[in-house]
Amino acid sequence: MIxxxxxxxxxxxxxxxxxCRPFVPPFEGLHKNNxxxxxxxxxxxxxxxxxxxxxxxxxxGGGILGIELAAAMxxxxxxxxxxxxxxxLLPMQLDDQGSTVLNKHLxxxxxxxxxxxxxxxxxxxxxxxxxxxxxNDSISGDLVVIATGVRxxxxxxxxxxxxxxxxxNVDEHMQTSTKGIFAAGDCMEYNGQWHxxxxxxxxxxxxxxxxxxxxxxxxxxxxxxxxxLQVAGIDLTSIGIIxxxxxxxxxxxxxxxxNGKYFxxxxxDNILVGGISLGSRKVALKLRSLIMxxxxxxxxxxxxxxx
Numbered sequence: 001m002i003x004x005x006x007x008x009x010x011x012x013x014x015x016x017x018x019x020c021r022p023f024v025p026p027f028e029g030l031h032k033n034n035x036x037x038x039x040x041x042x043x044x045x046x047x048x049x050x051x052x053x054x055x056x057x058x059x060x061g062g063g064i065l066g067i068e069l070a071a072a073m074x075x076x077x078x079x080x081x082x083x084x085x086x087x088x089l090l091p092m093q094l095d096d097q098g099s100t101v102l103n104k105h106l107x108x109x110x111x112x113x114x115x116x117x118x119x120x121x122x123x124x125x126x127x128x129x130x131x132x133x134x135x136n137d138s139i140s141g142d143l144v145v146i147a148t149g150v151r152x153x154x155x156x157x158x159x160x161x162x163x164x165x166x167x168x169n170v171d172e173h174m175q176t177s178t179k180g181i182f183a184a185g186d187c188m189e190y191n192g193q194w195h196x197x198x199x200x201x202x203x204x205x206x207x208x209x210x211x212x213x214x215x216x217x218x219x220x221x222x223x224x225x226x227x228x229l230q231v232a233g234i235d236l237t238s239i240g241i242i243x244x245x246x247x248x249x250x251x252x253x254x255x256x257x258x259n260g261k262y263f264x265x266x267x268x269d270n271i272l273v274g275g276i277s278l279g280s281r282k283v284a285l286k287l288r289s290l291i292m293x294x295x296x297x298x299x300x301x302x303x304x305x306x307x
Contacts, residue, residue, distance in 0.1 A: 013212040016157070016168060016176070016183040017205065020150035020196060027060075027131075027146075029122030037146045038069065047145055051078040054142040058131055060119050061147035062089050064231065067102075069147055070111045071232035081112040083119060083131065083139065093227050093238040094262075097255055098276055101262040105234055108260075114139070150196060152187045167194050172219040174208035184208040190220055199223050224291065228284065234260055237284035240274030240291050241266050249273070254305045263287075263305040270298040282307045 022039050024030065034054070036047050051057055051073050059066045059073075062084025070080040088099035089106075103113055118134040122144055130140040152167035163169045163177035167189035174182045174190075184204040186196050194200075203223050210218035226239040244251060244266050254263040261279035265272060265287065272291050277284035283305055290297055290304075297304075 012180070014181045015208055015212060016162075016181065016187060017185045018153040018156060018187045020186040021153050022146075023149050023151045024146055025119070025148055027119060027121055029124070029128070030146075032122055032124055032128045033126055034128040034142060035122055035144045035146070038065065047143075048072070048076060050143050051076055054078065056081065056141040057143040057145065058083060058139060058141035059145050059147055060131065061149065062086055062113065062115070063147065063149055064090060064093075064229065065149070066147035067106070067111075067231055069145055070106075071109065074110055079110075081114060081139065081141070082106075083114050083117045085116065085118045087115050089113065090231070090236075093236060093242075094276065094278070095242065095264065097253065098262045098264065098278055101255065101257055101260060101278055102231065102234070102236075104257055105260040106232055109232060111232065150186070152189070152194065154187065165189060165192075170204075172221075173211040173215065174204055174220060175211065175215075182208040182212055190222070193222065195223065195225050197225065197227055199226050226288070234279055235277070235281050235284065237275075237277045237281075237288065239288055240272075242274045242276055244274070252301065252304060265301070265304050267297070267301065270296045270301070272297055272301075272304075280307055 022037055024037055034050060038044055057073050057078050057080040059070045059080055059082045062082055066082055070082050073080040088096055089102050106113060119131050120134045121132045122128050123130045123132050128144045130138055131144060132138045154164045154168060157164040157168045168176055168183040168187055170176055170183050170188045170190055174184055176183050185201040200223055207218050207220045224240050228237045248268060250267040252265040263283055264276040266274035271294055275287035277287055
């Protein structure tokens with residue numbers, strides 16, 4: 001436990017960087033055989049071995065981890081179905097059209113996705129036999145893997161009196177509510193903002209380190225949210241504002257369902273402020289570069305998606 005006493009002399013400054021923990025909803029039947037939650041490499045190896053003896057695998061969660069798990073299961077001979085309580089895949093990285101393109105790609109790989117299924121319990125006596133929804137709909141399966149995202153690890157704050165909400169609260173210097181104690185990465189939030197992505201971790205860590213050495217020398221000004229990854233073998237980049245909620249934004253879209261490509265650009269006053277590239281690294285690099293420059297692109301916006 002961290003002592004917050006002024007008499008505590010164990011450190012000059014201290015950094016909390018304890019990351020996240022897997023979020024497991026309170027489903028009934030989590031204790032049954034053939035129910036897995038992925039936390040470690042050993043968990044992943046256990047799931048791989050379990051797939052070899054299963055007839056059908058159910059992955060609960062339509063996020064990045066859930067889709068990647070389903071793709072890996074398919075590669076080792078599984079028959080996975082992804083179950084999501086949302087109406088689209090990757091709601092933080094894609095919009096409805098982008099989700100449709102990705103879903104089509106998954107279908108071609110033999111991966112089924114069921115949307116709008118709110119899992120309530122895991123059926124079966126001692127072994128998992130499927131899942132049941134809040135509306136009493138059911139899906140049968142021999143293996144259930146829970147991949148419902150992560151939550152910030154706030155236990156150390158809870159046990160020490162440091163203020164936290166969904167994550168540990170910090171100021172612009174990455175200092176917590178206790179003087180001399182800083183936090184960075186997935187375990188902290190700033191002004192209600194939280195992003196479980198690498199740019200967030202590296203940016204906040206840098207600010208924390210600078211202020212631990214020389215307090216007040218650096219201030220955090222936020223980041224441009226950015227994800228660059230491969231989802232079931234298809235390149236995906238999502239950066240900046242991708243869900244504009246005001247008429248002051250202009251949106252350009254290109255959809256190629258057959259080839260699994262989807263591009264989106266969000267502009268404000270002819271300046272690119274956000275975009276999605278699904279299926280092309282070249283377009284992704286172009287969008288990223290233009291967003292970082294913040295220049296007027298009126299002359300080139302009609303060719304944004306040219307590869």
